[in-house]
Amino acid sequence: MALALQTFSTVKDANAALQAAGTRYLGGGTLVVRAANEGDVSVSSLVRATEPSLSTIAIAGGRARLGASVTMAAIARHPELAWLAPAARAVGGPAIRNMASVGGNLFAPAPYGDLAVALLALDATVVTQDGEAPIETFLAGRDTSRSIVTSVTFALPRPQSFRFLKVSRVKPKGISVLSIAALLQRTEDGTITSARIAFGCMADRPMRARATEKALLGCRLTPEEIAPALAAANQGIAPITDPVASAWYRAEVLPVHLGRLLLA
Amino acid sequence: MAKVPVRFTLNGSEKAEFIESGATLLHALRDKIGDTSPKGGCHQGTCGACSVIIDGELRLSCLTLAETCNGADIRTTSGLAAGGVLHPLQRAFLDAFATQCGFCTPGMIMAAKVLLDRTPNPSREEVVEALSGNICRCTGYEPIIQAVLTAARANSQNAA
Numbered sequence: 001m002a003l004a005l006q007t008f009s010t011v012k013d014a015n016a017a018l019q020a021a022g023t024r025y026l027g028g029g030t031l032v033v034r035a036a037n038e039g040d041v042s043v044s045s046l047v048r049a050t051e052p053s054l055s056t057i058a059i060a061g062g063r064a065r066l067g068a069s070v071t072m073a074a075i076a077r078h079p080e081l082a083w084l085a086p087a088a089r090a091v092g093g094p095a096i097r098n099m100a101s102v103g104g105n106l107f108a109p110a111p112y113g114d115l116a117v118a119l120l121a122l123d124a125t126v127v128t129q130d131g132e133a134p135i136e137t138f139l140a141g142r143d144t145s146r147s148i149v150t151s152v153t154f155a156l157p158r159p160q161s162f163r164f165l166k167v168s169r170v171k172p173k174g175i176s177v178l179s180i181a182a183l184l185q186r187t188e189d190g191t192i193t194s195a196r197i198a199f200g201c202m203a204d205r206p207m208r209a210r211a212t213e214k215a216l217l218g219c220r221l222t223p224e225e226i227a228p229a230l231a232a233a234n235q236g237i238a239p240i241t242d243p244v245a246s247a248w249y250r251a252e253v254l255p256v257h258l259g260r261l262l263l264a
Numbered sequence: 265m266a267k268v269p270v271r272f273t274l275n276g277s278e279k280a281e282f283i284e285s286g287a288t289l290l291h292a293l294r295d296k297i298g299d300t301s302p303k304g305g306c307h308q309g310t311c312g313a314c315s316v317i318i319d320g321e322l323r324l325s326c327l328t329l330a331e332t333c334n335g336a337d338i339r340t341t342s343g344l345a346a347g348g349v350l351h352p353l354q355r356a357f358l359d360a361f362a363t364q365c366g367f368c369t370p371g372m373i374m375a376a377k378v379l380l381d382r383t384p385n386p387s388r389e390e391v392v393e394a395l396s397g398n399i400c401r402c403t404g405y406e407p408i409i410q411a412v413l414t415a416a417r418a419n420s421q422n423a424a
Binding site for chain 2: 093
């Protein structure tokens with residue numbers, strides 16, 4: 001299907017054009033052009049913005065700001081984001097990583113959107129043309145969002161506090177069976193004082209693992225002490241079924257992989 | 265659908281075309297310019313057969329809109345041979361029987377070229393990673409991996 005692309009130098013102008021029916025925002029193209037190629041007739045025109053700030057990574061004052069057009073490849077090679085690189089590298093192959101953007105990943109339906117799982121664990125803030133929102137709120141309302149995402153910001157985690165795991169059947173790269181991101185604050189003796197866990201593929205979009213987070217408080221990372229947290233992992237999940245794995249399979253293996261991530 | 269002017273450099277030659285707005289780069293290359301080396305496989309970003317190099321980076325031409333490439337430097341497999349002499353990667357693919365039906369080969373070679381341009385002596389793991397976005401249904405991948413490693417060795421010997 002033919003598309004009409006409008007390019008604007010500012011996000012403000014692009015945002016105004018985005019309000020027209022049938023219009024989608026073009027980031028890296030890995031979602032919206034794919035949809036058009038597949039015959040999605042709901043897409044009739046595209047808009048994009050070329051504002052330079054959309055493509056910059058800024059790290060200052062203990063916080064990171066990723067422009068919405070920043071690619072997975074740019075994150076993976078940034079020296080101060082090496083801890084986040086495993087999540088960026090989990091997305092696609094090299095060509096996809098040169099195209100797929102931070103902003104687009106927030107809209108990627110499961111089984112895609114591995115970086116968004118990491119950003120949810122990091123309690124990121126999503127900045128749009130119309131304001132900003134916690135990522136959890138943004139993800140919940142993303143289907144009706146009509147405001148261009150301009151950046152994502154988050155506090156840099158303490159060293160060794162962030163963990164990420166993606167499970168796929170095809171090696172070295174494949175679609176997610178599941179992904180897990182964890183941000184754990186621990187005392188010197190290893191006791192968990194704060195836990196924020198996010199799952200991918202356990203719903204149609206990244207979700208918090210609240211029961212697991214609660215069960216981890218006061219634990220140390222030993223098989224015995226995390227057992228209740230693993231037992232709670234399936235609470236509230238509604239895994240997807242696709243050609244890669246059934247919902248039943250994903251639910252069965254989730255506690256296994258969560259345990260491996262926590263004990264790694 | 266309105267047509268828009270698109271101008272870029274393809275394998276060192278200036279190209280200018282009027283393209284339907286929203287057309288993919290793959291369409292522009294194959295159906296407008298006549299460079300059929302990038303292949304249209306899945307059109308979903310999964311198979312890598314349409315891989316080209318845009319401004320030094322590997323990208324998928326099936327998911328790239330042509331009009332976003334204005335002013336870009338685009339490289340495809342058809343521009344690799346020089347004066348009838350195959351590029352070392354092309355020669356290595358032939359010698360290692362790394363191509364059977366050949367549909368994935370242009371994408372594989374462009375993915376390998378980006379790797380060797382940046383990492384002249386890659387490890388096997390780096391080759392596997394570099395080709396991880398390209399699917400081959402014929403070879404089982406091993407001859408392709410060996411071809412890329414052979415081309416890397418040939419490059420380093422020539423440079424020595």
